[in-house]
Amino acid sequence: MQSNQELEGFRVELRDWLEANCPAEMRGGEASESSICWGGKNFEFASDAQRDWMERAASKGYTVPTWPVEYGGAGLNRAQEKIFKEEMDRIGARSPLDSFGIWMLGPALLHFGSHEQKLHYLPPIARGEIRWCQGYSEPGAGSDLASVQTKGEDKGDHWLVNGQKIWTSYADKADWIFALIRTDREAPKHKGISFLLINMEDAGVETRPIKLISGASVFCETFFTDVKVPKHQIVGTENRGWDVAKYLLTHEREMISGGGQGLSGGRALGAVLNESLGEGQEMETTLRADAMRCEVDALATGLTLERYKDQAEAGTGAGDASAMLKYMGTELNKQRHELLMAAGGSDALEWDGPLGNRPADWLRTKANSIEGGTSEVMLSIVSRRVLGLGA
Amino acid sequence: MANLVMTEDETMLADAARGFLDKSAPVKAFRDLRDAGKTHDAKMWKEMADMGWAGVLVPESAGGSDMGHAAAGVLAHEMGKTLVVSPFLSTAVIAATALRNVSDARAEKALAAIATGDVTYALAVDETSKFNPEATSMVATREGNGFRLSGKKTFVVDGALADRLLVLAKTDDGLTLFDIPADRAGITRNAQNMIDARDSARIDFDNVEATGEDVLGQVDSAMSVLKPAIEAGQAALAAEMAGLSAGAFGMTVAYLKERKQFGTVIGNFQALQHRAAHLWCEIEVTASAIVNAGRLLDEDPDNAIMAVSLAKARATSTAQLAVQEGVQMHGGIGMTDAYDIGFYMKRARVGAEWLGDYGYHANQVAKHRGF
Numbered sequence: 001m002q003s004n005q006e007l008e009g010f011r012v013e014l015r016d017w018l019e020a021n022c023p024a025e026m027r028g029g030e031a032s033e034s035s036i037c038w039g040g041k042n043f044e045f046a047s048d049a050q051r052d053w054m055e056r057a058a059s060k061g062y063t064v065p066t067w068p069v070e071y072g073g074a075g076l077n078r079a080q081e082k083i084f085k086e087e088m089d090r091i092g093a094r095s096p097l098d099s100f101g102i103w104m105l106g107p108a109l110l111h112f113g114s115h116e117q118k119l120h121y122l123p124p125i126a127r128g129e130i131r132w133c134q135g136y137s138e139p140g141a142g143s144d145l146a147s148v149q150t151k152g153e154d155k156g157d158h159w160l161v162n163g164q165k166i167w168t169s170y171a172d173k174a175d176w177i178f179a180l181i182r183t184d185r186e187a188p189k190h191k192g193i194s195f196l197l198i199n200m201e202d203a204g205v206e207t208r209p210i211k212l213i214s215g216a217s218v219f220c221e222t223f224f225t226d227v228k229v230p231k232h233q234i235v236g237t238e239n240r241g242w243d244v245a246k247y248l249l250t251h252e253r254e255m256i257s258g259g260g261q262g263l264s265g266g267r268a269l270g271a272v273l274n275e276s277l278g279e280g281q282e283m284e285t286t287l288r289a290d291a292m293r294c295e296v297d298a299l300a301t302g303l304t305l306e307r308y309k310d311q312a313e314a315g316t317g318a319g320d321a322s323a324m325l326k327y328m329g330t331e332l333n334k335q336r337h338e339l340l341m342a343a344g345g346s347d348a349l350e351w352d353g354p355l356g357n358r359p360a361d362w363l364r365t366k367a368n369s370i371e372g373g374t375s376e377v378m379l380s381i382v383s384r385r386v387l388g389l390g391a
Numbered sequence: 392m393a394n395l396v397m398t399e400d401e402t403m404l405a406d407a408a409r410g411f412l413d414k415s416a417p418v419k420a421f422r423d424l425r426d427a428g429k430t431h432d433a434k435m436w437k438e439m440a441d442m443g444w445a446g447v448l449v450p451e452s453a454g455g456s457d458m459g460h461a462a463a464g465v466l467a468h469e470m471g472k473t474l475v476v477s478p479f480l481s482t483a484v485i486a487a488t489a490l491r492n493v494s495d496a497r498a499e500k501a502l503a504a505i506a507t508g509d510v511t512y513a514l515a516v517d518e519t520s521k522f523n524p525e526a527t528s529m530v531a532t533r534e535g536n537g538f539r540l541s542g543k544k545t546f547v548v549d550g551a552l553a554d555r556l557l558v559l560a561k562t563d564d565g566l567t568l569f570d571i572p573a574d575r576a577g578i579t580r581n582a583q584n585m586i587d588a589r590d591s592a593r594i595d596f597d598n599v600e601a602t603g604e605d606v607l608g609q610v611d612s613a614m615s616v617l618k619p620a621i622e623a624g625q626a627a628l629a630a631e632m633a634g635l636s637a638g639a640f641g642m643t644v645a646y647l648k649e650r651k652q653f654g655t656v657i658g659n660f661q662a663l664q665h666r667a668a669h670l671w672c673e674i675e676v677t678a679s680a681i682v683n684a685g686r687l688l689d690e691d692p693d694n695a696i697m698a699v700s701l702a703k704a705r706a707t708s709t710a711q712l713a714v715q716e717g718v719q720m721h722g723g724i725g726m727t728d729a730y731d732i733g734f735y736m737k738r739a740r741v742g743a744e745w746l747g748d749y750g751y752h753a754n755q756v757a758k759h760r761g762f
């Protein structure tokens with residue numbers, strides 16, 4: 001435990017560092033899918049400021065502040081992490097780097113990976129050099145994820161992988177994929193899956209983008225044809241990949257719930273709504289009432305995320321908390337964007353119109369309660385594991 | 392940001408409180424009290440005082456246990472679970488906080504009397520059907536060194552039986568808070584027949600005499616004393632309502648596991664599983680707002696207002712959902728007086744109104760968030 005004095009020292013130092021290093025363009029503004037810095041070999045930075053911010057943050061370990069220093073993080077403890085968040089929020093700093101490597105694979109590797117794997121895979125994630133995508137879903141395996149069929153045949157020093165994934169976000173931009181592969185076809189469905197790491201540049205990996213209702217094509221079909229995956233590219237034990245998959249999902253759910261950007265990127269909904277009103281225009285009564293409710297719920301949900309982190313730190317964490325956060329956070333985010341659309345009125349109806357990405361962002365949020373496990377699946381998890389219903 | 396996990400002391404306090412209440416104040420005790428037409432159990436209040444509950448916010452120098460607002464919330468939460476009737480909120484939380492914000496010998500004596508459980512209080516603020524202290528119209532007219540109070544108060548919770556009243560009235564240049572005995576000449580108390588079967592009164596003040604001694608804090612500046620008291624009350628009431636939600640939810644889930652239809656327990660129906668799961672999520676989210684409010688009242692009381700309103704708003708909506716879902720998932724039996732779930736519904740409605748309803752508090756939150 002550090003003294004308050006040491007913590008305050010950390011705060012002062014951090015504040016100065018942020019002041020000097022977070023470019024003005026990387027402060028404030030509503031978080032949007034299009035403003036995220038994803039990193040990776042194929043990533044095109046939106047601006048020099050975005051690149052500078054990522055690189056400067058990475059040099060201090062601030063792209064993954066809680067990871068150990070040897071893996072590219074800053075090794076912050078919970079008290080320091082809170083200060084980090086407060087100071088970032090204070091200047092409205094955008095997240096310098098957000099990626100599936102940070103939010104999904106990283107935590108899984110930290111938990112299940114060998115020391116060599118951690119040293120090999122984590123630092124490039126922290127520096128934004130390698131971008132990962134997630135190969136879980138298949139045409140026949142959505143909510144019933146454990147029924148994945150993409151198979152890996154044991155060829156001694158490698159697995160020969162064949163099959164198809166779908167809805168693979170940014171597969172066309174990613175450098176590597178972590179995938180659920182059936183390595184034992186005889187075992188019960190949860191007991192024959194392995195968690196493999198595959199280089200997207202390998203022969204036999206192909207992607208085909210799918211266009212979304214928002215006009216963007218963030219996800220793809222991913223095909224594996226006789227792809228050779230060396231044996232050391234497995235995380236955890238052969239045929240026990242479901243344990244890794246589930247653990248990773250809890251982190252994915254936390255991210256989707258809003259843990260990444262903060263539910264409102266730290267900004268009050270009302271303030272954002274006010275900005276979209278014309279000069280002298282007042283917020284209409286029902287809109288304001290709905291916004292109030294949404295804000296109350298968002299603040300309390302944000303506190304819940306913090307409370308769960310405090311509990312995890314104290315070792316009293318609730319196991320399936322992530323399902324709850326995912327359900328509440330995503331349903332709220334959808335409401336929030338409905339309100340932003342309502343506030344925008346007809347200005348919000350044009351692609352790249354006066355309100356920029358607003359309609360695309362609105363449409364994108366509809367996936368929040370589907371990706372990473374649907375709201376219905378989250379409720380089923382809570383009722384079964386927390387409430388003991390229908391066990 | 393405050394740590395939102397319960398401390399070891401708080402967990403111990405909650406366990407001790409639960410142990411006592413399960414024995415002395417299960418819902419059955421409330422039912423018996425109601426059936427007997429009573430709204431107060433003096434013996435139990437004395438026992439609570441002996442355990443330090445009445446003095447939870449009274450300094451040790453005045454004989455209190457001085458455990459703080461988060462601890463008061465823990466107690467209120469446990470009481471809420473089994474609908475415990477007591478003057479805890481009015482006396483131990485609201486009045487004690489008001490008195491604590493006044494530093495004179497008279498306040499110290501009053502605090503000591505609260506801690507022993509010998510004196511109970513009620514807060515007389517509301518004049519219309521909605522909470523709005525700023526709009527007080529009852530007047531306290533200067534007369535010599537003192538005042539004359541005339542006007543009407545309504546929804547004075549614990550007001551029919553309380554020994555003393557905290558009365559908010561208009562004076563020349565603002566609002567003033569008076570602390571007077573409830574039996575002073577000119578005061579008429581009419582007990583209200585409340586849906587939650589608890590004490591509440593309409594109180595008429597007809598030229599009631601008050602001296603300068605009866606003023607809590609400064610004349611014309613009631614809010615410096617009353618504001619912290621009201622916030623403390625709102626936070627503790629929110630905690631009680633969160634406890635109430637947990638109580639109603641516990642009953643409901645137990646029923647889902649027991650009641651059979653179509654040859655299986657009804658908890659096997661996904662439609663009900665998802666309703667119950669959703670409710671649990673709401674309860675969890677509200678719990679965070681409750682702890683946060685308690686922490687801020689203890690650590691940074693001058694800046695706790697938004698946290699308190701967030702807690703009361705969330706607690707209100709969650710309790711209302713909990714009782715509605717509770718009755719629905721019980722089916723017909725949930726509508727009977729013989730079954731307890733209806734008690735939760737009625738208490739939730741009263742709690743929703745007391746010290747500011749959902750709209751009042753959501754509006755406070757919005758104002759603090761800049762809209």
Ligand SMILES: Cc1cc2nc3c(=O)[nH]c(=O)nc-3n(C[C@H](O)[C@H](O)[C@H](O)COP(=O)(O)OP(=O)(O)OC[C@H]3O[C@@H](n4cnc5c(N)ncnc54)[C@H](O)[C@@H]3O)c2cc1C
Nearest residue numbers: 134135136137142143167168169367370371372373374376
């Ligand atoms: C934008 C976006 C990005 C995505 N990115 C990725 C990615 O990067 N990698 C990846 O692997 N996957 C990704 N996914 C896939 C996502 O995880 C799946 O869409 C999701 O798990 C649901 O599966 P499904 O689409 O097959 O729907 P289904 O499982 O077919 O569900 C259809 C409907 O039935 C309901 N339902 C299903 N089972 C039950 C049940 N038991 N009880 C009650 N209701 C039920 C669902 O809730 C839903 O409403 C992404 C999805 C989207 C929309």
